[in-house]
Amino acid sequence: MSLTPSYMTPLGTEMPTFSLSNVVDGRLINSNSLNQDRLTLVMFICAHCPYVVHIEKELVLFSSDYKDKLDIIAISSNDSIAYPQDSLGNLKKQAKSNNFSFPYCFDEDQSVAKAFKAQCTPDFFLFDQSDRLIYRGQLDQSRPGNDIPCNGESLRAAVDLFLEKKEIIKHQFPSIGCNIKWKSNES
Numbered sequence: 001m002s003l004t005p006s007y008m009t010p011l012g013t014e015m016p017t018f019s020l021s022n023v024v025d026g027r028l029i030n031s032n033s034l035n036q037d038r039l040t041l042v043m044f045i046c047a048h049c050p051y052v053v054h055i056e057k058e059l060v061l062f063s064s065d066y067k068d069k070l071d072i073i074a075i076s077s078n079d080s081i082a083y084p085q086d087s088l089g090n091l092k093k094q095a096k097s098n099n100f101s102f103p104y105c106f107d108e109d110q111s112v113a114k115a116f117k118a119q120c121t122p123d124f125f126l127f128d129q130s131d132r133l134i135y136r137g138q139l140d141q142s143r144p145g146n147d148i149p150c151n152g153e154s155l156r157a158a159v160d161l162f163l164e165k166k167e168i169i170k171h172q173f174p175s176i177g178c179n180i181k182w183k184s185n186e187s
Helices: 056-065 088-097 111-115 153-163
Strands: 003-004 019-020 028-030 039-044 070-076 104-106 123-127 133-137 176-179
Touching: 019 104, 019 153, 039 104, 039 153, 056 070, 088 104, 123 153, 133 153
Parallel strands: 039 070, 070 104
Antiparallel strands: 003 176, 019 028, 039 123, 123 133
């Protein structure tokens, strides 16, 4: 397993547009049809990465705690041919077994991950109501084996500060995880 940090996309960057199908119900998720009165969290995850498995319970708690405040979309962009653990069927199982309440989409051609400059799983991008990036990076400081409780502290603080109309800390920490499994000859 190769540890990869997220790319720290400049704050204020506009959210790339995308249209992907939810692996659970086939519903089309279009970035242009998201609720403009709410924040949007786009997170790149997958089924097999131990760094994602480590935070799955917190993702469920986070999505429940903020269900009335932001739209959440999970995306897997891994090459499912080379990594069948991240096949559509396994993503659907992951979503159902964890009771994900948010759409979980598959970026088969990896164009969405490239547009976001996503590098690893997990990788988080939080956008304001104008689709401008206000947070990117880690969920919290917990990692598999470091004995720090997984509580979503970093991402929760960013959401809470923004909703309280306070300034979000500009010094943000990259997420760390498995690299996105790019299709051969692509990165």
